[in-house]
Amino acid sequence: MSSAAKRALLDPVVDSNPVTLHVLGICSALAVTTSLLPSLYMCLALTVVAASANAAVSTIRHVLPSSIRIIVQMTIIASLVIVVDESLKAFAFETSRELSVFVGLIITNCIVLGRTEGFASKNPVGLSFLDGLGNGLGYSVILILVASTRELLGAGTLLGYTIFPKIADGGWYNPNGMMLLPPSAFFVIGLIIWAVRSWKAEQVEKPEFRIHEVHRTEAL
Amino acid sequence: MPEPDQSSGSKTETVARTLLVALLVSLVCSSFVASAAVLLQPRQAANAVLDVRRNILRVAGLYGGGDVDELYGSIEPRIIELETGAYVQGVDPEAFDPIEAAKDSAQGVEVPAEIDVARIGRRAKLARVYLVRGDAGIDRIILPVSGYGLWSTMYGFLALEADGNTIADITFYEHGETPGLGDFVGKPAWQARWHEKRLFDESGRLQIQVAKGHVSPDDPMADYRVDGVSGATLTGNGVTNLLEYWLGDHGYGPYLQRIREEGGGT
Numbered sequence: 001m002s003s004a005a006k007r008a009l010l011d012p013v014v015d016s017n018p019v020t021l022h023v024l025g026i027c028s029a030l031a032v033t034t035s036l037l038p039s040l041y042m043c044l045a046l047t048v049v050a051a052s053a054n055a056a057v058s059t060i061r062h063v064l065p066s067s068i069r070i071i072v073q074m075t076i077i078a079s080l081v082i083v084v085d086e087s088l089k090a091f092a093f094e095t096s097r098e099l100s101v102f103v104g105l106i107i108t109n110c111i112v113l114g115r116t117e118g119f120a121s122k123n124p125v126g127l128s129f130l131d132g133l134g135n136g137l138g139y140s141v142i143l144i145l146v147a148s149t150r151e152l153l154g155a156g157t158l159l160g161y162t163i164f165p166k167i168a169d170g171g172w173y174n175p176n177g178m179m180l181l182p183p184s185a186f187f188v189i190g191l192i193i194w195a196v197r198s199w200k201a202e203q204v205e206k207p208e209f210r211i212h213e214v215h216r217t218e219a220l
Numbered sequence: 221m222p223e224p225d226q227s228s229g230s231k232t233e234t235v236a237r238t239l240l241v242a243l244l245v246s247l248v249c250s251s252f253v254a255s256a257a258v259l260l261q262p263r264q265a266a267n268a269v270l271d272v273r274r275n276i277l278r279v280a281g282l283y284g285g286g287d288v289d290e291l292y293g294s295i296e297p298r299i300i301e302l303e304t305g306a307y308v309q310g311v312d313p314e315a316f317d318p319i320e321a322a323k324d325s326a327q328g329v330e331v332p333a334e335i336d337v338a339r340i341g342r343r344a345k346l347a348r349v350y351l352v353r354g355d356a357g358i359d360r361i362i363l364p365v366s367g368y369g370l371w372s373t374m375y376g377f378l379a380l381e382a383d384g385n386t387i388a389d390i391t392f393y394e395h396g397e398t399p400g401l402g403d404f405v406g407k408p409a410w411q412a413r414w415h416e417k418r419l420f421d422e423s424g425r426l427q428i429q430v431a432k433g434h435v436s437p438d439d440p441m442a443d444y445r446v447d448g449v450s451g452a453t454l455t456g457n458g459v460t461n462l463l464e465y466w467l468g469d470h471g472y473g474p475y476l477q478r479i480r481e482e483g484g485g486t
Contacts, residue, residue, distance in 0.1 A: 076249060082253050089260070
């Protein structure tokens with residue numbers, strides 16, 4: 001694999017992760033991460049859509065008039081999302097019910113449109129495909145981390161298998177109900193971003209302004 | 221477009237070219253979506269049938285793993301005439317489609333506006349109920365119910381004990397209520413709160429309701445009230461309304477009357 005291809009695939013996993021660096025795709029990261037199984041399907045769906053949308057947009061990038069490029073990208077993304085949603089209904093019925101609208105909402109997921117417009121419309125097909133795949137993986141890593149944390153602490157299980165036996169079932173673990181509520185996803189994502197930025201200090205943004213105390217005489 | 225050179229860049233920007241690209245993209249995308257929908261439709265339909273059966277088994281108290289179709293074989297679907305509440309012979313229960321029958325002018329009937337609290341519009345004259353038999357005759361009676369919530373028609377099953385008055389279970393297998401709020405109707409945790417609730421009081425009046433908020437056990441009406449969810453009052457009201465219609469005289473009322481008098485019968 002050439003170094004450009006490797007970078008397109010692997011950079012978005014940690015170094016320019018769409019969730020932790022760009023803070024995109026938070027809506028679905030909050031909604032579907034109460035348990036691990038639906039999150040895995042969500043990751044798969046988003047990765048498939050991001051990679052194929054990137055490849056499709058890149059294929060037609062030379063013939064695409066710039067005046068309609070966004071709507072064409074949206075059409076392609078929307079078609080892919082519908083097909084993925086229909087496939088889930090056919091092959092993973094129970095999970096698709098649990099994910100309800102959130103697969104459909106991949107259409108508005110900023111990660112997908114961001115990559116087609118920002119990357120695929122300027123780069124060759126193979127590289128764009130890898131970039132989509134990489135961003136899907138970056139999203140997946142965070143989603144899986146958040147979902148594992150929430151399911152483990154909130155219900156004492158992973159993928160439905162008991163890891164921490166609950167007090168109610170004669171074990172020792174008292175589940176933290178807050179982990180099953182949406183705000184906990186914010187806390188977990190926040191902690192992940194903190195951890196990543198402590199490890200990779202270059203991801204820390206420069207403050208846009210500083211609050212400084214103004215002395216009364218200065219203000220006048 | 222940063223990459224193409226100037227000449228091809230200007231060529232892609234003409235009106236005709238733009239329209240052509242838009243047309244082609246639409247054609248390709250629509251045939252892609254349409255063929256996926258057509259190819260996957262049989263599997264989805266099979267899943268939907270399986271899901272309905274799974275829900276019937278769940279309210280029948282028979283679902284606990286195992287082969288759905290095999291378990292479903294122990295449930296007895298029967299056709300009743302709603303107006304009289306009598307069982308009807310000679311109609312294949314599996315082939316009967318209440319939604320199609322409701323649309324038909326001969327097989328359906330208009331629901332009078334003043335009692336159409338569940339906003340059903342039309343219903344079939346016949347209905348399919350499911351009987352679960354135990355060692356001592358009929359164990360549970362499963363009634364299909366439907367009605368409008370906030371956004372959508374909700375379809376579900378109400379399972380009653382043999383007395384025709386005690387709720388054994390309830391489920392909603394198809395609805396389009398707000399995810400995260402109104403979709404509680406599809407959640408087992410909420411459905412479990414219906415166990416042992418009663419429909420009719422001593423004088424025979426229908427009392428069952430989804431309450432606003434939590435029901436205190438000290439409430440004299442606690443037997444007839446189920447916890448609602450704040451933020452989803454209209455979905456809860458929808459459930460109350462659909463029960464009011466389907467358990468009333470225009471719904472399963474006459475049938476339940478017979479059950480109470482005859483103890484289920486044949």
